[in-house]
Amino acid sequence: MEHTITVSEQTYKALQRQAARSHRPMNALVEDWLKQRLDLARYPELEWRQGPGSWRVGIKGAAIDVHSVVGYSCAGYSPQEISDELLPRLSLEQVHAALRYYAEYPDEIDSILAQGEAEAVKARLYRTLGPAGYQRLTGLSGQPRVIQETRARYDQGDEGADECD
Numbered sequence: 001m002e003h004t005i006t007v008s009e010q011t012y013k014a015l016q017r018q019a020a021r022s023h024r025p026m027n028a029l030v031e032d033w034l035k036q037r038l039d040l041a042r043y044p045e046l047e048w049r050q051g052p053g054s055w056r057v058g059i060k061g062a063a064i065d066v067h068s069v070v071g072y073s074c075a076g077y078s079p080q081e082i083s084d085e086l087l088p089r090l091s092l093e094q095v096h097a098a099l100r101y102y103a104e105y106p107d108e109i110d111s112i113l114a115q116g117e118a119e120a121v122k123a124r125l126y127r128t129l130g131p132a133g134y135q136r137l138t139g140l141s142g143q144p145r146v147i148q149e150t151r152a153r154y155d156q157g158d159e160g161a162d163e164c165d
Contacts, residue, residue: 015029015030022111033055036057036105036108039104040057043057043097043100043101044060044097045059045060045093045094045097045098046058046059046060046066046097046098046101047059047060049065056112057101057105057108059090059094059097059098060094062087062089062090062094064087064089064090065112066098066101066102066109067109067112067113067116068087069082069087069090069095069098069099069102070098070099070102070109070113071113071116072086072087073099073102074113079092079095079096079099080092082095083095122138122140122144122145123144123147125137125138125144126143126144126147131143
């Protein structure tokens, strides 16, 4: 059984853009997001927040997204090492909550990690080759998105500007 909901024009256009970027039907995208949002109640340590380009799940009370925790875990660090050494602002419970969320929604987090990796490569090329060399090699003009966003956060005096999310 299907039901209809009404959203603002602005929300509808944002959904269209996200569906196009993700190459998924809008109704499937909305269905997944609603399910995830409703399921997030099982993770009191986590919250939805606006991230670069989309909404992301992060750790409540910390400017750290779940994908950052997962990235360290995928690099071979234990939950204890992540909370004690790499992200000491997080409790071990928060790290475990992030990893449990990842176990339930791996496609969402893997997509963010892959996007971040591609942006990091572009940023390294830009810094290594300089603007002219970067444009010759890639055919892209201007700075990579991750550099633009980081500089914009610093220019605004955002306290979270040192986060690499």
